[in-house]
Amino acid sequence: MIAADTLITPVDLGSYSSRVTFMAGNAAKDAAENLKKEMIVAIAKKKNIAEEEFIFSENRVFSNDKSVDFSWDEAIEILVANRGAVSVSGKYISPKLGGDFKGAGAGLSPSYSFSSCVAEVKVDLETGHVKILNVWGAHDCGKALNPLAVEGQLEGSWHMGIGQVMTEEMSYYNGLLVNNNFLDYKIPTTLDTPPIHTNIIETIDPEGPFGAKETGEGAIHAVLPAIANAVYDAVGIRITKLPIKSEDVLRLLKEKEKLNQTAKVKI
Amino acid sequence: MNIEKFYLKPESVEEAVKIAIQHIDSFRYLAGGTDVIVNKYQGNEESNCLIDITEIEELKKISVDGDYLKIGALIKLDDLKKHEILSKYFSELIIAAHEVASPMLRKTATIGGNVLCENRCSFYNQSEWWREAVGYCLKCEGVLCIATGGKKSCFSKFVSDTAPVLISMDAQIEISDIDGTKIVPLESIYTGNGIAPRNLSRTALIKNIILPLNRGFKCSFQKLRPREAVDFTSLTTAVTIDNAGKIKMVAGGVDPKPSIIVGNRNDDINELIKKLVKQTRIVDNDVYSREYRKEMISVFLNRSFKVLGK
Known part of the structure; x- marks a missing residue:
C-alpha cells in the first residue's frame, strides 16, 4: 500500500x-x-x-x-x-448533505458519534481542590474495527478532557505565553488520571466503512460537563469557567455559604 | 548555546574547592544537575566551567555521630527512604523528598542540591528570547520586578520541598570552603533577597546535613500544587513538635526565603499561624493567585496541627 x-x-x-x-x-x-x-x-x-x-x-x-x-x-x-x-x-466522496434553509451548512457530517460520561469527584471544602476518583463512559463509534485501539482512543480522549477541565490553560503576559513549556502547561500526570472505565457501544452506521464512525474528538465532549456536574452534585456550585481551579471552587463555595447565611437570617 | 570550556571531576572536597578557586570567574558546582542544566538551557546559568562533584565519595554517606545524624549532601532524594534511621525517625523528610519532581528526577537529584534549589518565578524561568521580549526582570539584571509590576526588589519564590522539613527539625549544615569547614543552622543561609537567595560564598560546598536524633520529632508536611507530581511547590508547609514541646513552623514557596515561626506547645496556635502569614511576602508569580496561597497557609498549618494532635 x-x-x-x-x-x-x-x-x-x-x-x-x-x-x-x-x-x-x-x-x-x-x-x-x-x-x-x-x-x-x-x-x-x-x-x-x-x-x-x-x-x-x-x-x-x-x-x-x-x-x-x-x-x-x-x-x-x-x-x-x-x-x-x-x-x-x-x-x-460524502453524499450531498444539508438543505436550503438558513444554517444548513453548519457542522455537517455523513455520520455522527455519540458519547456519554459519568465522573466521580471529591471536593476539598477547605482548599477547593477537586480530585477525580473515577471516570466511566460509553462511546458509540459505529462498528469497532479494532476494539483495543478504540479503548485506547477512549482512554486518551478522556485523559485529554480531564486536562482541559482540570488544569490546562494558557496564560499570557503582554501577548507572550507565560506557561510555554510542559512544566508550566499542566497536562495531567499518571497520578492525576483516575481509573478510566471504557465501554464501546457498537452500532452499524449505514455510511461508514463496515459501519464504523469515529473515536476521537467526539469522545472528549462528555467528560468535561460530567466532571463539572459531579462537582455540582458534590457541593452544589455551578462551574462556568474552565479549567476548574481550586481558588474558583473555594470562592464559589464561600459565596454559596454567604447566601445560605443571609437566607437563614431572613427566615 | 551550551559551549562548555571545562567539565572537571574532582575526587575530594578539598580538590573541588581548589578547582573552584582556579575558575573563580565563571564556574558552577554540578551534582544531580536537575536544576543547573535546565537553567543553562534557558540561559539563566552561563558559567564556562562545570565542576562535577558526583565522584566525591565522602559526600555520599549517612552516619550517626553521637546525638546527630549526618546525611551526605550527595544522597539522592530517591535513596533517602532506603536508610533505616531516616525512615524510622524522619519519615516526613522522606515524604517531602518524594513530593519533589518525578521518579526519574529523584533518582538524580540530591538532597544537598534540593536545599540549594534556585528560587523560581514565572517571569524568570523562561527562555532567553522570552525574557528579552518581556524586558529582563531584576533577577536577570533588569531594573524592575515584572511580577509585582515595578517593585525594586525581587520576590522569586523559595521552592525547596525538603528544606522546610529539615529546618522545622532544627537541621544544621556542614559547609566546606577555602577557610575550612563550619556548621551553621540551615535557615541561616537564606537571605530573603530573591536575586541572591543564599549567603554562601561561591566556592562553598555543603558536606553534610545534620539532624538531631532523640528529640522525638513529630512532623507534618504539606505541599500545594496543581498536579500530584512534577510541579514545583506553590506552598510548602512543615510543622514539627519535639518532646520538649517546641513547635517550629516553616513555610516555603511564599517568600524568597523559608518563613519560620518558633513557638511552644502552650502558645495560641492561631496567633503563631497569624504571625507566620504576616511574615510571608507573596506575589503573583505562580499558577495560584497571591490571595489563594496566602489563605492556604493557615488551612495547611491548621491541618498539620490536627494531624499532630495539638
Missing part, C-alpha cells in the same frame, strides 16, 4: 477532524473492492466462467461448482501473471 504518492493516491483534505476512519476507511474499502474486480476479471478470462460465479471466502477464491478453487496466493499469481504488479485506487 502506498500511503502518500500523489501520482496514484488522490488528494485528500487531511488527517484531522476525526475523519480518517470514516473517509480513508471508505476509500480503502473502495480500493480493495476495485482490486477484487480486477482479480475476478483475470480469473474469469483464464478459466472461462461467468464473473458473477465467484466467491471470496476464508482466504480462498472459488466458484459454486468448484470448477474454480484457488488459494489466495494462487489467485494473486493469476492476476499478476501477464501484467506484473497491480495497482488500484479507491475514493470516497
